[in-house]
Amino acid sequence: MSDEAPWLDDEEMAAWLPLIGLVMRLPGALDQSLRRDVGLSHFEYGVLVVLEHAEDQTMRMSDLAYLCNGSLSRLSHVARRLEKDGLLRRSACPTDGRSTLAALTDGGREVLKRAAPGHVRTVRSLIFDELSREEAKVLGDLAKRIVARIQAA
Amino acid sequence: MSDEAPWLDDEEMAAWLPLIGLVMRLPGALDQSLRRDVGLSHFEYGVLVVLEHAEDQTMRMSDLAYLCNGSLSRLSHVARRLEKDGLLRRSACPTDGRSTLAALTDGGREVLKRAAPGHVRTVRSLIFDELSREEAKVLGDLAKRIVARIQAA
């Protein structure tokens, strides 16, 4: 691993600064349009989207947290708010008393339907209108490898 | 711009999901090691680093905010905390009464010196140990173009 160089050289810096810019600015940009359109943060929206694609639109909290790139604690707080707003319902897991199952409600489906078009428009205009298909694929692959590193750490 | 397609296709999705994973997980990973080593968030650390490289280690708040990828309001709150801890000093700008100048203090320089080695080690182990020089350059270029889009919006 990382043989103790004192600092990043110019080439590394030229890659690092824009990457920092990206990870600091993209979440805010995504939040903004979703917040305006349907009053959800991007994380909340992501929770609902993941649920939407799950079997029976239902999933264990910890699996959901993992797929949403968040901690279980964060998800638990968010789930409480979403449940209060009727977008999601929690119930005890019948096969494991420790687990909680989160399920999408009709209200949640409805919100997703309202949110999707605007969100897709945002994502396209920020990412896929700028990048060729090949470039997008490269970006995804590089991102995937870095995420794997983060998870390993 | 963005001709109304209803949702992302499989290829786009395969790029989008890891990218989201990256922007959601990297900030936390960076925060963690800095918080442990010197009790600073990555944003706070970034503020000090930018100041360190500025002329006279001094900069107007709004320029600083821009370079740190944050809002002026966010920087203002952070600057208050950093000033309280003696890492930074604010003073009135002599040539424009509206502006505030932020300057790095000895304490700030000292903290940077303590924080840098561990931070560099983290960044290397997450990014530059994983990527070839060529890949890092590509990633930086793609990130830069997306950031430009975000700023334009």
Added chain:
DNA sequence: CTTCACTACTTGATACATCAAGCAACCCGA
């Protein structure tokens, strides 16, 4: 020289993320 719009920044309220602690349920070996 005054007014009006704009820029630079700060502040306070609210909402959110994070961390540590806690509580059950489960699992497994003795």
Added chain:
DNA sequence: TCGGGTTGCTTGATGTATCAAGTAGTGAAG
């Protein structure tokens, strides 16, 4: 079957981000 360790989740406290509103300085038109 009981004890200790682990897993899954929740909660409460604390700190931080965000938004809207406010203050004050500036520049420029009339």
